Amino acid sequence: MxxxxxxxxxxxxxxxxxxxxxxxxxxxxxxxxxxxxxxxxxxxxxxxxxxxxxxxxxxxxxxxxxxxxxxxxxxxxxxxxxxxxxxxxxxxxxxxxxxxxxxxxxxxxxxxxAGIYLPYRPGKSGTSLPTPVKTNAGSGETARSQPGERKTIFLPDSTKILLNAGTQLQVSPTFGKQDRNVYLTGEALFDVAHNKALPFIVHVAQYKIKAVGTRFNVKAYTNDRYSETSLLEGKVQILLPQGNDDVVYKTLQVNQKFVMNAPDSLSVKVAAKPEVIPLSYHDSNQNIETAWVNDLLIFENQPLLEIKNILEREYNVTIAITNSDVAHYRYTATFRHEAIEEVLKALQLSYAFSFKKDGNQITIYK
Structure with a gap:
């Protein structure tokens, strides 16, 4: 039956x-x-x-x-x-x-x-998602967005970069003269100005992304299990180290993303395993990889241990999960402009857990 x-x-x-x-x-x-x-x-x-x-x-x-x-x-x-x-x-x-x-x-x-697993409501009071702040970054400078903050950065070549919460972007001292190198820890959406003579290169922990003029998202937080590069427009090359040189691993096409596991993220030593897969779409218009740009938090079958990292960055809080079973509860959910307490209360409805909040410190327990 x-x-x-x-x-x-x-x-x-x-x-x-x-x-x-x-x-x-x-x-x-x-x-x-x-x-x-x-x-x-x-x-x-x-x-x-x-x-x-x-x-x-x-x-x-x-x-x-x-x-x-x-x-x-x-x-x-x-x-x-x-x-x-x-x-x-x-x-x-x-x-x-x-x-x-x-x-x-x-x-x-x-x-x-509509594909909505847990409903969200705009305009909630309380701690909300960060609002972008515009600024410029010159050669040799480092731009930072704090947890709970987003920044729109304009480089000397007119490249526009949106930094997600808890991100650092270092600009090469010779940017625009000898190279267009930047060094990223965190997540950023790049809208790269075209310059064929000086390719734009993003350096992250385990690889590089080479572009001439295109639009792509790079996620490379140190405490996440994976680093990702998602291509929205144009083409980019993924460069992997080989000895003292870099070799082209793949040339990404639009709507593809490169994924590399981060072996040190959970203090587990495993071999790097690069792969190229299609982007994930929440609906026909919104891919999950760049949902953060539109103030959307979208979780797709993710364990609470991973969701914890995202919430810490977005809401400028520290979250401790005291029970390993709870840490591995998996959730699919969508939120927009919800206070952190509302997010946690909604998640509780799927798999039961308790939490207490003391200032910016949140403890989750069985």
């Missing part, structure tokens, strides 16, 4: 599987997927819908509890249409009564078709 999305979102066992609250239900639906791999898309759509609905119900209850002491409240969803009324009752009981909210689930199918 196979199930439809509508059947799954009102199935108590499937809801427990999505919220990871019952080991027997988790095993049941993992086994179901093994027997029915063709149902993977349906399962994923229903899972997104269940978690999106759960999130919105919890958020609405929190808002109503803070503003209305009456025993009954009207329930609204994103469309603003009236859905119904419910009497005040424990959150756990209300979330388990999913059949009552089948109509709400139907209204929320847009979450699935």
């Amino acid at each position: 196979t199930y439809t999305v509508e059947e799954l979102v009102i199935d108590d066992s499937f809801i427990a599987y999505c919220t990871r609250t019952n080991a027997a239900d988790i095993a049941r639906w993992d086994d179901y997927l093994l027997k029915h791999p063709e149902a993977l898309i349906t399962i994923e759509e229903a899972r997104k819908l269940v978690l999106g609905l759960r999130y919105m119900l919890q958020k609405k209850q929190n808002e109503l509890s803070a503003t209305d002491d009456s025993p009954e409240h009207a329930l609204y969803v994103a469309s603003g249409k009236y859905i119904g009324a419910f009497k005040e009752q424990p959150v756990r009981t209300r979330f388990r009564n999913w059949k009552k909210w089948a109509a709400v689930a139907a209204c929320l199918l847009f979450l699935v078709t």
Whole structure:
């Protein structure tokens, strides 16, 4: 027997599987997927819908509890249409009564078709994503963006560079005269001015990127597991060291990215493994690699250990994860202009964990 999305979102066992609250239900639906791999898309759509609905119900209850002491409240969803009324009752009981909210689930199918796993809302108060600051960087200078900050840099040759949070860009002392070399630690989107006589070369820890005039994104944080170069326009060459020389590993085409694992990122010594793969797209217009430029945080099946690094840079916080199981919880989610507390609360709805915030220090635990 196979199930439809509508059947799954009102199935108590499937809801427990999505919220990871019952080991027997988790095993049941993992086994179901093994027997029915063709149902993977349906399962994923229903899972997104269940978690999106759960999130919105919890958020609405929190808002109503803070503003209305009456025993009954009207329930609204994103469309603003009236859905119904419910009497005040424990959150756990209300979330388990999913059949009552089948109509709400139907209204929320847009979450699935839009590919949104956890909803986001613009214009939230509190700590938000960084706003770019414009500046110039001359030859021999070093430009830096602090955690929680973005900077737009203009080089002497009119190349435009957007630095993501927690990034350092050093410009060669002979830039524009003998070379166009820059040295990057962090992440930056390059819009390189054309100059065939002086190729533009970005130096990162394990390789170089050579361009004449093009647009590409380079991600090379020291604490990330991978370094990436994503090509948006034109062509770039990936140069790998060989002895005292550099050799061309690949010439990237548009919508390709070069990926190199960073063996020292997790204190694990492994051999470098370069590869070229297609860019990943969140929808038809937005690739995930440069979503940060549009103030989007997009996580695609990433462990919390990796998400932690991104959140630390974006929100200028320090996060400690005290439980190894929690560190390896994997999430798919999209956020925009959410405060760090809202991001963590949303992630909690998929896999349960607790956190406490003391200033800029956040501790995540089981």
